Amino acid sequence: MATFRRLEGDEVVQQATAIDHAFGSGAGPPSYDGPEDVRDRIAERWGLFEDGALVSTCALYDLRATLAGERRPVGGFAAFATPPEHRAADHGERLQREALRVFRDRGYPYAALWPNSIPYYRRSGWGLVHAETEYRFPADALPSANAEGAFERLTPDDYERLLPAHEEWAAGYELALDRSARWWRERTLDDDWIYCWTPTDSRCSSVEPGLTQLGRTPADAEVPAGYVVFRLPGESEDGSGATMVVDELVYRTEEARRQLLELVRRHAPQVDKVRWSAPEETRLVHDAVDPKAVTATVEPGAMGRIVDLEAAIECLPAERTPERPVTVDVDDPLLPANDATIRIEPGPDGPTCEPTDAEPDVELGVGLLSKLYVGTLAPSTAADRGLLAATDDAVADLDALFPERPVYLTDFF
Structure with a gap:
């Protein structure tokens, strides 16, 4: 009899060893002196046990993210590893099912993960919800910007200074995390x-000691227009030169974006290239001084999954109400409660739904529905691409329920 539960004591060492085997560098078996030697995690450590043996493990995150236009609880699934001696059985599938049940019991309508194998998770009902662009370029390929405003180096304890810029930027993306x-x-x-940029505010005349050299006023110091977070790891192992890795570049205005990229450009004397992953776009190719020096590669991003079908539908806002009822048959390979036919009804406060035995207007898998739900593509687009079979009226109703919108899970976990 299999049991899914939180890990205790030395079990965290077993999990860490399994994770190192699955995702480590391959340099050799790790050794841990005990649980206190294992890196602390923000997430909860869970495992699937069979006859007392830990046969598969994962980490579960309690997250909040933008979902259906509001900040809502979302489950995060990560650190999924099964020791090789237990991989012949279906332990991984069972662990996923139990993890999703935990999220469902906690009232989470949706879950997300960063996949190491997209085909594997697709078979389990997860959908790829966004892509991202990885830019690689020499720093001097960026356009120069006139030095206006001021840059200030911050520390992790200054994170509250960055909140307004991040919240405004993240509000434009479904699944952006609330950190x-x-x-x-x-x-x-x-x-x-960590550097933030603030514009010069000529309206303020009083300047506190220490702020004059930064060219800012006290009011400016509280409201950065953007920030950039990057690493300077030094010479790369492959001998290709020093690489500056931009982990996050967030801006509230176009001027802030130009100034932050100017700060990146100023590193040209000390780095051979820059690597920056951003929401899917090609803008930097057009903006660069030398577009041919910029490589833009589209990479798959995160995957998402509906955890509770009825709860997910009923938390949609009132403006998503369809004009008429639509009956949807959903195929879910992991969660029997989602493997059902539901009738979605228009309502004054938003759509409602309930199980039905009626003939469906639409049939689709939970993976595709999970993509439609967050807005990765519109149902009409899915129908045009042959991914969705439905009547014209049903497609129109689904378009009202699930409009296309930008999706970007802002944080890797």
Whole structure:
């Protein structure tokens, strides 16, 4: 009989060893002196046990993210590893099912993960919800900007200074995370260089000691227009030169974007190239002084999954109400509660739904529905591409329920 539960004591060492085997460098078996020697995690450590043996493990995150236009609880699934001696069985599938049930019991309508194998998770009902652009370029390929306003170096403890810029930027993306203080310090800003940029505000005349050299006023100091977080790891192992890795570049205005890229450009004397991953776009290719020096590669991003079908539909806002009822048959290979036919009804406060035995207007898998739900593509687009079979009226109703919008899971976990 398999049991899924939180890990205790030396079990965290077993999990860490399994994770190192699955995702480590391959330099050799790691050794741990005990649980206190295992890196602390923000997430909860869970495992699937069979006859007392730990046969598969994962980490579960309690997250908050933009979902259906509001900040809502979202489950994060990570650190999924099964020791090789247990991989012949279906332990991984069972662990996923139990993890999703935990999220469902906690009232999470949706979950997300960063996949190491997209085909594997697709078979389990996850959908690829966004892509991202990885830019590689020499720093001097960026256009020069006139030095206006001021840059200031910050520390992880200054994260609150960055909140207005991040919240405004992240509001434009479905699944953008709401970061806790610990997340900011340990995940976003730890071991990185952090610079914010603030415009000069000529309306303020009084200047506190120490601010004059930065060219800013006290009011400016509280409201950065953007920030950049980057690493300077030094010479690369492959001998290709020093690489500056931009982990995050966030801006509230176009001027802030230009100034932050100017700060990156100023590193040209000390780095051979820059690597920056951003939401899917090609803008930098057009903006660069030498577009041919910029390589833009589109990479798959995160995957998402509906955890509770009825709860997900019923938390949609009122403006998403369809004009008429639509019956949808959903195929879910992991969660029987989602493997159902539901009737979605228009309502004054938003759509409602309930199980039905009626003939469906639409049939689709939970992976595609999970993509439609967050807005990765519109249902009409899915129908045009042959991914969705439905009547014209049903497609129109689904378009009302699931409009296309930008999706970007802002944090890796």
